[in-house]
Amino acid sequence: MADIVGSMRVFVRVVETGSFTAVAKENDVTAAQISRAVTALEEQLHAALLHRTTRHLSLTEAGSRFYERAKAILADLDAATDEARNASVSPAGKLRLHCAPGLAQSTVAAALVGYQRDYPDVTVELKIEQSMPNLVEDGYDVSLISATQLPDSIYVAQALGSAWSVMVASPDYVKRNGMPLTYDDLATHTLLKLETPVSPPDEWHLQSTDDAHVLPLTHAPLQVNAPDVMRAMLLNGAGIGTLATYSAVEDLAAGTLVRVLPQYRVRPFTVFAVYPSRRYLEAKVRTLLDHLRATLTPALEAVGERVEAMTNTIGEAAGQAAKSA
Known part of the structure; x- marks a missing residue:
């Protein structure tokens, strides 16, 4: 025609x-x-x-x-x-963003507040879901997820930073059950399951500078798929569980949770921004990705450093106490 x-x-x-x-x-x-x-x-x-x-x-x-x-x-x-x-030039309109729980409640929330302040013509709509949606069919511009690796897909993914999980428990639980001092001690404790895309719920992949273990969770009285619910259970003294550094850092700083076997990290993972295509990227998406690299990336690094600094301080204090004894 x-x-x-x-x-x-x-x-x-x-x-x-x-x-x-x-x-x-x-x-x-x-x-x-x-x-x-x-x-x-x-x-x-x-x-x-x-x-x-x-x-x-x-x-x-x-x-x-x-x-x-x-x-x-x-x-x-x-x-x-x-x-x-x-x-493609001026950021404006509605930006539909998916984010996994835990990540959203911590560093992402602060990053989005700053982004919307910088770009007032953009309206940010954030949806919290554990699994990544179909971006095209469900109408999302960007998905923020944590994963050890991404499956092959037609989407574009950018790594924004890395994090890991730690084993934590409440001081009340430790007071009642004792603090595990070695890996083998974990077998005598109540271990809770957290189902996330980062790791399978039935085992913990533990890594230290000296060794690595895969700990099977053969019996767990409680299993959840939301980090905030896991945190609530741990705060109530239910047992030992795993939380990402960004989900645990404030409780560790406040002393409402304590780190168990701090020499171990639970399998490190990467935080990704995933979006449908790099061709003709709209300005609202491009500026969001730039903003996340400028804010979320250093925030994730700072959280990891903060957790390690607290762990080192605890270790030094324990060492001094042992010498005094």
Whole structure:
């Protein structure tokens, strides 16, 4: 099918100028080419649009109706085109973001507040779900997830930083059951299961500078799939569980949770930003990714350093106590 939009533009300009020649000059073509474009449009529509004489052009009744409709259609098309082009230049509109729980309640929330403050024309809609949605079908712009590795997909993924989980318990639990001092001691304690994309719920992958273990969780009285619920259970003295550094850091600092076997980390993982395509990336997505790299990445690093610093302080204090004894 011939370029009907281009022919409509030619026809509208012919009506507005009243001349094939004037439109030909605007487009740097011949008047005969402009005339043929209008004739081709009439053939497509099976309707005469213009009365032609050697000195005058006038609209037919069908041409008059088509001219009014064509003007409106072209105005809408131009507005849509400008809007789409501006979307790649000026951040604006609704940004639909998915994030895994735990990550959202900590560092991501602060990053998004800062982003929206910097880009007030963008409305951020955040959805919290454990598993990553279908970004295209569900209409998401970006997904923020934690994973040891991503499955093959058509999506684009950017690594924003790394983190790990730690074993923690409440001081009350430790007071009642004692603090595990070695890996083997864990077998005598109540261990809780947390189901996340980062690790399977039925085993803990523990790593230290000296060794590594895969601890099977053969019996756990409680299993959850939300870090905030796991945290609540741990605060209530239910047992020993695992939390990501960014979910545990404030409780560790406040002393409401204590780190168990601090020489061990539970399998490190990466925080990813996942989005549908890198082609024609909208400004709101591009600026969000830039903002997350500038804020979330150093925040994740700072959390890890803070947790390790607390662990080292605890270890030094324990060493001093042992010497005094």
